[in-house]
Amino acid sequence: MPRLSEMGWRWRILLALALLSALLIPWTGDDYLVKLATRILIFALAASALDLVLGLGGLVSFGHAAFLGLGAYVVGIMFLHDFEGTGFLGLAPSQDIFVQFLLAALVAGGFALATGAVCLRTRGVAFIMITLAFAQMLFFFFVSLRRYNGEDGIALWNRSRGGWLELEDQRTFYYFVLACLVLFLVFAARLYHSRFGRVVRGSKDNDRRMRALGFPTYRYRLTAYLLSAVVTSIAGVLLANATYFVGPAYLSWHMSGQLIVMVVLGGIGTLFGPVLGAALFILLEEFLPDVLDLFAAGAGEYWMLLLGPLLVIVALFARRGLLGVLVGTGR
Amino acid sequence: MSEEVLRAVDLTRRFGGVIACDRVSLALRRGEIHALIGPNGAGKTTFLNLLSGELAADSGRILLCGRDITRLPTHRRARLGLARSFQITSILPGMSVLENVSLAIQAHAGSSFRFFADAGRDPALNEPASELLARVGLRECAGLPAARLAHGQKRVLELAMALAGDPEVLLLDEPLAGLGPEEGRRMVELLAGLRPRTTMLLVEHDMDAVFRLADRVTVLVYGRVIASGDPDGIRRDPEVRSAYLGEEEGG
Ligand SMILES: Nc1ncnc2c1ncn2[C@@H]1O[C@H](COP(=O)(O)OP(=O)(O)OP(=O)(O)O)[C@@H](O)[C@H]1O
Ligand SMILES: [Mg+2]
Numbered sequence: 001m002p003r004l005s006e007m008g009w010r011w012r013i014l015l016a017l018a019l020l021s022a023l024l025i026p027w028t029g030d031d032y033l034v035k036l037a038t039r040i041l042i043f044a045l046a047a048s049a050l051d052l053v054l055g056l057g058g059l060v061s062f063g064h065a066a067f068l069g070l071g072a073y074v075v076g077i078m079f080l081h082d083f084e085g086t087g088f089l090g091l092a093p094s095q096d097i098f099v100q101f102l103l104a105a106l107v108a109g110g111f112a113l114a115t116g117a118v119c120l121r122t123r124g125v126a127f128i129m130i131t132l133a134f135a136q137m138l139f140f141f142f143v144s145l146r147r148y149n150g151e152d153g154i155a156l157w158n159r160s161r162g163g164w165l166e167l168e169d170q171r172t173f174y175y176f177v178l179a180c181l182v183l184f185l186v187f188a189a190r191l192y193h194s195r196f197g198r199v200v201r202g203s204k205d206n207d208r209r210m211r212a213l214g215f216p217t218y219r220y221r222l223t224a225y226l227l228s229a230v231v232t233s234i235a236g237v238l239l240a241n242a243t244y245f246v247g248p249a250y251l252s253w254h255m256s257g258q259l260i261v262m263v264v265l266g267g268i269g270t271l272f273g274p275v276l277g278a279a280l281f282i283l284l285e286e287f288l289p290d291v292l293d294l295f296a297a298g299a300g301e302y303w304m305l306l307l308g309p310l311l312v313i314v315a316l317f318a319r320r321g322l323l324g325v326l327v328g329t330g331r
Numbered sequence: 332m333s334e335e336v337l338r339a340v341d342l343t344r345r346f347g348g349v350i351a352c353d354r355v356s357l358a359l360r361r362g363e364i365h366a367l368i369g370p371n372g373a374g375k376t377t378f379l380n381l382l383s384g385e386l387a388a389d390s391g392r393i394l395l396c397g398r399d400i401t402r403l404p405t406h407r408r409a410r411l412g413l414a415r416s417f418q419i420t421s422i423l424p425g426m427s428v429l430e431n432v433s434l435a436i437q438a439h440a441g442s443s444f445r446f447f448a449d450a451g452r453d454p455a456l457n458e459p460a461s462e463l464l465a466r467v468g469l470r471e472c473a474g475l476p477a478a479r480l481a482h483g484q485k486r487v488l489e490l491a492m493a494l495a496g497d498p499e500v501l502l503l504d505e506p507l508a509g510l511g512p513e514e515g516r517r518m519v520e521l522l523a524g525l526r527p528r529t530t531m532l533l534v535e536h537d538m539d540a541v542f543r544l545a546d547r548v549t550v551l552v553y554g555r556v557i558a559s560g561d562p563d564g565i566r567r568d569p570e571v572r573s574a575y576l577g578e579e580e581g582g
Pocket of ligand 2: 504
């Protein structure tokens with residue numbers, strides 16, 4: 001990801017177009033389109049947060065759905081207790097979205113520190129497997145958690161409250177999500193070039209060299225993991241609000257896999273690329289089945305089969321993903 | 332000139348049945364170039380790894396400027412002034428040449444838990460990095476991706492990274508490995524130019540370079556120190572000749 005001042009015209013045009021269309025979509029007045037775009041923005045947030053560990057740190061976390069799910073469950077559990085008029089661990093439940101952000105950050109952050117402390121001692125395939133294992137543990141925990149409806153999940157009757165923001169209004173909610181994403185991307189772009197970001201990237205490049213230079217790289221990787229988890233949990237809070245639903249599926253390995261696919265499709269290590277990846281993935285998920293059904297009735301169900309070859313093509317010919325195709329591969 | 336910067340006492344390390352380092356003791360005096368030589372598999376790299384903290388010693392102690400660092404992790408030792416190069420070139424291939432050195436400077440320039448300010452535009456990091464690059468003759472390559480450098484330039488870059496932060500001790504593992512004669516000559520000049528500011532432990536197979544550079548030489552064979560002293564004495568030592576130098580000339 002280049003600095004703003006170093007971006008070529010293709011970068012600038014792409015950013016301008018993306019921002020412009022993101023700002024204008026609600027004005028189409030098409031409720032379906034706004035909902036779809038909201039979903040894209042939320043997954044864009046989760047995917048670029050994942051890119052902090054995957055792209056910058058070179059750590060393939062196959063368990064990021066855990067953080068997404070934890071964020072979503074904060075919303076669900078708060079809603080349920082508020083609805084029942086019961087307390088949660090003796091505390092009054094809150095439906096304020098900012099309180100829920102904070103809670104999600106604490107819970108996901110705690111989980112990230114505890115699991116990351118173990119995962120980050122390993123590398124490569126072991127890392128993938130251990131992150132997956134921790135996420136699966138959490139998945140089965142929520143599946144068997146009767147108190148919160150087990151695998152049926154929790155249906156929400158209303159969105160979280162956003163102070164003077166009327167989040168129940170689809171357009172307001174959309175802009176709220178967009179603001180979260182833009183804030184994170186600005187932060188991430190700064191982070192990329194900061195001292196911290198350089199150390200994390202250096203540790204991906206050659207961890208041994210970084211340690212010999214004097215960097216305790218484990219601490220930096222753990223911090224990146226923590227940051228990534230916290231932001232992903234924020235996306236989880238938003239996702240629950242977007243869908244009016246929370247269930248164990250949010251923590252499943254399919255979800256973790258989808259997030260990785262979005263990052264790879266969009267462009268690993270570019271932070272902005274995963275936004276494009278999320279858009280492409282969700283548009284394919286939404287429209288490809290219908291398109292396939294036109295060719296053969298019932299073929300739509302198998303849209304995922306086309307995703308495989310697409311990923312192979314990206315892996316072989318476009319290492320910087322969709323972003324690389326659009327803006328060129330020069331850094 | 333006789334102050335001790337680094338002292339290893341009876342360092343021992345086994346790999347299964349192999350004793351790679353067997354009670355190796357060695358002291359580096361401030362400002363000297365101390366060569367560590369020995370045949371393949373003698374345990375030279377293992378010894379450097381014990382000193383730098385990449386490997387834990389089974390027994391023995393390491394003192395840096397009088398401070399016991401035996402149990403410190405690699406990064407702490409590096410921060411205390413123990414820098415090294417690796418036998419197989421170890422740089423950050425994905426970053427520019429300048430970034431490589433500037434990251435090395437960053438390691439010695441306060442906390443890196445800074446998340447906002449642009450480090451690539453920080454003169455406090457870039458200026459010393461550029462100076463170092465100029466010193467080793469890589470200034471023209473500053474903007475290139477490090478992966479694109481020629482092998483010899485990569486080794487010079489690694490040396491520049493090790494020099495960042497003005498280390499107390501420089502551990503060099505075969506800096507001439509894979510260099511052509513001209514590049515090798517320049518590397519020797521570069522190393523000679525670091526004297527007397529930098530204390531060096533130099534592992535090297537190139538005997539011409541060793542005898543040109545070294546103030547003292549220690550010979551390691553099968554994990555044991557068989558001789559240590561000034562270069563002339565080492566050259567004449569019959570045990571060294573039969574165990575090592577003779578082999579070298581014969582082979
Ligand atoms: N990580 C390891 N695991 C097992 N054995 C090892 C390991 N590292 C080194 N050894 C063994 O220890 C001995 C010393 O190896 P070392 O690499 O230190 O030698 P060296 O003097 O650096 O040799 P060279 O001149 O070839 O670089 C060898 O017998 C080697 O096989
Ligand atoms: Mg060696």
